[in-house]
Amino acid sequence: MSADDIQLFAVALGETGIMAGISGVLSLVLGLPLGVLLVITNDDGVWRRPILNRLLGTIINVFRSTPFIILLVALIPFTRLIVGTTIGTTAAIVPLAIAATPYYARVAEMSLREVDRGLLEALRALGATRWQIIREALLPEALPGLVSGFTVTLVTLIGASAMAGAVGAGGLGDLAIRYGYERFETNIMVGVIVVLIVIVSGVQIGGDLLARRLNRRL
Amino acid sequence: MSAGEAIVRLESIGRAFGSVVALNDVSLEVQRGEIFGIIGRSGAGKSTLIRTINGLERIDTGRVIVDGSDLSALDEAALNRVRRKIGMVFQHFNLLSMKTVFENVELPLKLAGQPRDARSTAVWQLLDMVGLRDKAGVYPAKLSGGQKQRVGIARALAGKPSLLLSDEATSALDPETTLSILQLLKELKGRLGVTIVLITHEMSVIREICDRVAVLDQGQILEQGTVWEVFGHPRTELTRRLLRGVRPPLPESLVKALHQQPVAGGRCLLRIDGSGAEHYAAALALLAADPGWQTDIVHAEVDRVGGHPVGTVTFSVRYSEDAIRNLLARAERQSIDFEVLGYVCR
Secondary structure (H helix, E strand, O other), X not given: OOHHHHHHHHHHHHHHHHHHHHHHHHHHXXXXXXXXXXXXXOOOOOOOOHHHHHHHHHHHHHHHHOOHHHHXXXXXXXXXXXXXXXXXXXXXXXXXXXXXXXXXXXXHHHHHHOOOHHHHXXXXXXXXXXXXXXXXXXXXXXXXXXXXXXXXXXXXXXXXXXXHHHHOOOOHHHHHHHHHHOOOXXXXXXXXXXXXXXHHHHHHHHHHHHHHHHOOOO | OOOOOEEEEEEEEEEEEOOEEEXXXXXXXXXXXXXXXXXXXXXXXXXXXXXXXXXXXXXXXXXXXXXXXXXXXXXXHHHHHHHOOEEEEEOOXXXXXXXXXXHHHHHHHHHXXXXXXXXXXXXXXXXXXXXXXXXXXXXXXXXXXXXXXXXXXXXXXXXXXXXXXXXXXXXXXXXXXXXXXXXXXXXXXXXXXXXXXXXXXXXHHHHHHOOEEEEEEOOEEEEEEEHHHHHHOXXXXXXXXXXXXXXXXXXXXXXXXXXXXXXXXXXXXXXXXXXXXXXXXXXXXXXXXXXXXXXXXXXXXXXEEOOEEEEEEEEEEEOOHHXXXXXXXXXXXXXXXXXXXXXXXX
């Protein structure tokens, strides 16, 4: 592999990192509150709001059922509004974050729902406010699951960012398509696959380790 | 226990879940400083009942008055303030698994907004009280059931409550641990003067620590009173059945020898279930009155519950139809409740 190729890989890797990283953080910041909201507004939640719950669920389902490649294109006007451009790495972050947020919201919802209801009742019996129940019981108890869920989201984002080449976002997926596929440079293709395997494995192993270390139930 | 003011007063409360009536016109009073037990089978409504006392369960009718305030009239914020003065321990402990023993006990103080220094002092005191100082930094997963419940009790007492609710606190524990937890509760009641309301399906728990008891079935209170009275004179079949576990059955050899029909020249077995020294004295005096009966005691188990003798004594008397009729008639006049168990050969 030539120095040019290595240069190509470094740039692509950086772009993938930026896309997955920033949209990952955004999906966490936006998705977690949504997940909490889904759980607490549910019928057995600490803040029952059936209409809000159904509304949120529906919106999330709409975004979750739209394939990412379509979302990418459909969101172009919105992307322009937010970041002022519709091409490049920055532009890809917007649809990526918007696709990952409802995804993480659902993943977080699952973890939060597994928190023993007895604990929430104990907190209520202690005179905890709703916010205190969320902060002291719901979130800490679900933490290992929330971390595992975020790992899965991040892995999905790394995969999805490959499609962002469609809006000229660059990244590893784009590298593989343009050089590996269109220019028949098989070594680039193989290289991208290997790098992706390494990154995804690293994220997964790191996430699992962190979740395990955080879990006090073992 | 002084017949002081009531700390909890339930005024004909009712609660239904759809068409299922969980509580039906339940009224009771818990006096300050006593240990009040509510016993019933599973599904009797015990859990619902105890949860009305701290407003975890809403009621459809009636009033719940705790420490002078009517819970149904309170908004969420006021209800939370009342709850901070009511401790609760749970069957499955309900400790936060991601917090250490120390942090679990500290939680109520944190929720109440106490400063860190004051919290720390209080938590160490509480841990000393339940004998878990050396487990402060441990997570609940590493504790035994009994230790978890001690943490649960320390947490429940952190807010210096005047009332402690115990929801089957010993039901998930083995008998030995159960006893140690009950002893701890009794000791804490003595030391802190906290009133305890507990629910259980085990008569032995009631007998061990309760001053008064209410028997709940199908959402209704069947009987209530001091433990020794209810144990001594169970008025309903259900109470008798619940009591069976704690009251000794007849020895098997005796049961085997028992006939349902009188045996010529044989003897009749009579049992009294009772409580109170006077009760036994009266029965003994009656049976000794006629030497012709040749009264004998064949089996007796009398224990002291709440300072009163409670138990069963089985007598045998020489059988003749007239003698037995005469004896039972005299017993009835004196309100001594003999139960004819059967007949044995000589």
